[in-house]
Amino acid sequence: MSAQTQAPAFSPAEERALSSVLDEIIPPRPDGRLPGAGELGLVGYIASAVEKAPDLRPALVQGLAALGDLAGRRGSEGFATLSKADKLEVLNEVATAEPAFLPGLIFRVYAGYYQNGRVLEALGMEARPPHPEGYAIEPSDLTLLDPVRQRPKFYRKD
Amino acid sequence: MSEQPVDVLIVGAGASAAAFAWSLAETRMNVLCLEQGDWMDPNQYPSTGMDWELRGFGDFGLSPNSRGRPEDYPINEEESPIAVSNFNAVGGSTILYAAHFPRFHPADFRIRSVDGVADDWPLDYARLEPYYALNARMMGVAGLAGDPAYPPKEVPLPPVPLGVLGETLARGFNKLGWHWWPSDSAIATEPYEGRAACINLGPCITGCAQGAKASTDVTYWPSAVRRGVRLETRCRVREITVSDDGMADGVVYYDAQGVERVQKAEVVVLACNGVGTPRLLLNSRSKLFPDGLANGSGLVGRNLMFHPYAMVTGVFEEPLEGYKGPTGCCIMSQEFYETDRSRGFVRGYTFETLRGIAPVSTALWGMSSGQVPWGAGHHEAYGQLFDRTAGMVAICEDLPESHNRVTLDPELVDGNGIPAPRIHYRLSDNSRAMLDHAVARGKEVLEAAGAKQTHAEPLLGIAGWHLMGTARMGTDPDTSVVNEWGRCHDVRNLFIIDGSIFVTAAAVNPTNTIQALALHIADAIKQKLENLFD
Numbered sequence: 208m209s210a211q212t213q214a215p216a217f218s219p220a221e222e223r224a225l226s227s228v229l230d231e232i233i234p235p236r237p238d239g240r241l242p243g244a245g246e247l248g249l250v251g252y253i254a255s256a257v258e259k260a261p262d263l264r265p266a267l268v269q270g271l272a273a274l275g276d277l278a279g280r281r282g283s284e285g286f287a288t289l290s291k292a293d294k295l296e297v298l299n300e301v302a303t304a305e306p307a308f309l310p311g312l313i314f315r316v317y318a319g320y321y322q323n324g325r326v327l328e329a330l331g332m333e334a335r336p337p338h339p340e341g342y343a344i345e346p347s348d349l350t351l352l353d354p355v356r357q358r359p360k361f362y363r364k365d
Numbered sequence: 366m367s368e369q370p371v372d373v374l375i376v377g378a379g380a381s382a383a384a385f386a387w388s389l390a391e392t393r394m395n396v397l398c399l400e401q402g403d404w405m406d407p408n409q410y411p412s413t414g415m416d417w418e419l420r421g422f423g424d425f426g427l428s429p430n431s432r433g434r435p436e437d438y439p440i441n442e443e444e445s446p447i448a449v450s451n452f453n454a455v456g457g458s459t460i461l462y463a464a465h466f467p468r469f470h471p472a473d474f475r476i477r478s479v480d481g482v483a484d485d486w487p488l489d490y491a492r493l494e495p496y497y498a499l500n501a502r503m504m505g506v507a508g509l510a511g512d513p514a515y516p517p518k519e520v521p522l523p524p525v526p527l528g529v530l531g532e533t534l535a536r537g538f539n540k541l542g543w544h545w546w547p548s549d550s551a552i553a554t555e556p557y558e559g560r561a562a563c564i565n566l567g568p569c570i571t572g573c574a575q576g577a578k579a580s581t582d583v584t585y586w587p588s589a590v591r592r593g594v595r596l597e598t599r600c601r602v603r604e605i606t607v608s609d610d611g612m613a614d615g616v617v618y619y620d621a622q623g624v625e626r627v628q629k630a631e632v633v634v635l636a637c638n639g640v641g642t643p644r645l646l647l648n649s650r651s652k653l654f655p656d657g658l659a660n661g662s663g664l665v666g667r668n669l670m671f672h673p674y675a676m677v678t679g680v681f682e683e684p685l686e687g688y689k690g691p692t693g694c695c696i697m698s699q700e701f702y703e704t705d706r707s708r709g710f711v712r713g714y715t716f717e718t719l720r721g722i723a724p725v726s727t728a729l730w731g732m733s734s735g736q737v738p739w740g741a742g743h744h745e746a747y748g749q750l751f752d753r754t755a756g757m758v759a760i761c762e763d764l765p766e767s768h769n770r771v772t773l774d775p776e777l778v779d780g781n782g783i784p785a786p787r788i789h790y791r792l793s794d795n796s797r798a799m800l801d802h803a804v805a806r807g808k809e810v811l812e813a814a815g816a817k818q819t820h821a822e823p824l825l826g827i828a829g830w831h832l833m834g835t836a837r838m839g840t841d842p843d844t845s846v847v848n849e850w851g852r853c854h855d856v857r858n859l860f861i862i863d864g865s866i867f868v869t870a871a872a873v874n875p876t877n878t879i880q881a882l883a884l885h886i887a888d889a890i891k892q893k894l895e896n897l898f899d
Contacts, residue, residue, distance in 0.1 A: 232739040241744055313739055316726035318419045330751060332726060333754055338412040338574040341564025342689035344526040351535045355544060358513045363472040363479060
């Protein structure tokens with residue numbers, strides 16, 4: 208084990224805010240068939256991404272701090288305790304004030320969400336990587352080529 | 366430190382080097398290849414893990430500038446709308462290529478004669494045809510005989526499956542009466558020469574964990590090494606050295622530990638691609654060659670050709686199972702391949718259909734194109750895209766232009782301090798017109814196939830996959846760098862075998878032609894061994 212212990216990517220307060228933001232980016236599907244991003248433990252996934260690429264951190268932390276500030280001005284203890292409508296307003300305000308915040312976060316949320324096994328199964332796929340099982344494809348209908356086969360050679364010979 | 370001299374020293378271990386080394390091995394000459402990358406471990410390829418899509422943007426990304434691999438060298442692309450895409454490993458860029466494996470057309474070698482533009486090659490299709498056939502057997506090409514766009518050709522393996530997506534698009538082409546055909550693909554669709562059959566993983570372009578795709582680390586190289594060729598990895602060549610009589614006599618390189626070494630050789634062969642080769646020649650300045658080695662014509666680095674790509678994506682109502690199957694290989698169309706000046710441009714393009722995109726890529730494309738919002742409308746918008754997209758690219762013939770070139774960057778260097786290449790490239794009016802035509806026709810065929818929406822990228826900026834023309838072939842030393850069998854006019858024991866020597870680019874993926882040329886050059890060397898330097 209390494210003698211050095213890496214500091215966690217986010218403080219507990221930042222993690223709470225982040226977890227709450229995730230469900231605003233990808234909320235649960237109303238029919239329940241797809242979970243919200245907050246349910247899937249993506250905070251850990253994003254923290255891991257930040258640990259691998261620390262240059263992602265400043266924009267995320269600044270954005271989360273701005274969410275907290277704006278929530279405080281609305282009399283809330285934090286972003287997580289805002290009403291649904293207030294969360295959306297605050298998130299849009301921060302998106303304007305901190306333009307680097309949401310694009311980077313959404314990229315990571317989308318990536319983490321759509322490689323999650325639960326989500327893949329809900330989309331009708333299997334919860335596995337492509338290898339080693341691969342995928343079966345039905346034999347091709349090469350009669351579709353019949354009209355092309357009727358065509359004379361058309362490459363230039365001159 | 367100086368190593369024992371070798372008979373033949375090859376720099377680079379990609380598509381051309383592998384074919385060349387394999388061919389030359391039968392001579393029992395002492396052949397050594399130095400490669401700056403490593404052997405790849407297929408067990409580590411992205412398709413083996415759940416994060417496979419995202420790794421295609423990371424350590425298996427297209428750009429050496431963002432991949433973060435120590436074996437890569439940086440490339441200054443500030444003056445180019447197209448970014449270079451390559452890979453440095455045993456197998457070179459075949460590790461990441463889509464394995465589209467078409468041949469040139471016969472007329473592609475004679476476009477000055479047939480269309481009055483650019484130059485004719487100093488060799489023709491008939492000269493290369495036996496090497497195309499040999500290469501098809503060595504790489505294991507899948508396809509279907511009888512394509513009316515080509516002369517008869519050997520295809521050892523059955524074509525990749527069309528799938529729902531391919532058949533859907535084929536119906537669109539048929540509706541318009543346009544040509545299409547299953548793509549020639551360097552993919553083992555059946556077990557072939559010790560390689561497992563393709564199981565439709567999808568992401569060929571981040572390495573094939575199955576070993577079905579013909580990257581040269583699983584085709585030519587194992588055989589070449591068994592036949593006695595030595596291949597040393599993590600060796601980055603800085604310059605080619607010359608003797609007092611103006612012959613190449615070896616190279617200076619850095620080993621894996623960064624130690625400077627010298628390797629002497631009777632013959633030096635460059636196989637570093639259309640950017641790496643001119644970079645190395647321009648870095649090999651000396652009293653005898655103050656403008657770079659083999660550059661008496663001033664053409665080293667000039668006439669850089671990419672293939673400008675346009676991309677059109679259709680969104681369909683029904684699922685297309687597009688995440689199944691080789692991502693870049695399905696069907697192609699050469700309806701607009703030959704010159705028709707009424708279209709407003711000379712020469713033409715090939716359409717290549719792509720499979721659909723997988724879940725993460727769908728979301729990210731939806732985000733970047735504004736189709737998949739975050740928040741309340743997310744799931745509905747995503748559901749309209751996922752597994753309902755089919756892409757088509759048009760690969761356009763680029764014509765050689767002297768101002769499109771590779772030079773050395775005055776400041777940027779690689780991890781060993783070697784000056785990096787700089788790309789100067791402007792898209793021509795001819796290419797622009799061709800791309801616009803392709804976008805319009807691409808939308809037309811996608812709509813004919815049933816697409817309810819189409820989205821176009823008129824120039825795919827990431828698509829600098831094909832690097833050609835920067836040390837062109839010809840018979841006149843004033844207008845070319847190498848002769849018709851790859852020997853530099855100025856340095857008679859220095860050969861170039863990669864895409865640098867292309868005279869023109871055609872409108873097809875170049876790997877098959879690069880390797881056919883390498884096999885041709887190897888045979889020429891074998892036939893001329895007695896008087897190779899005359």
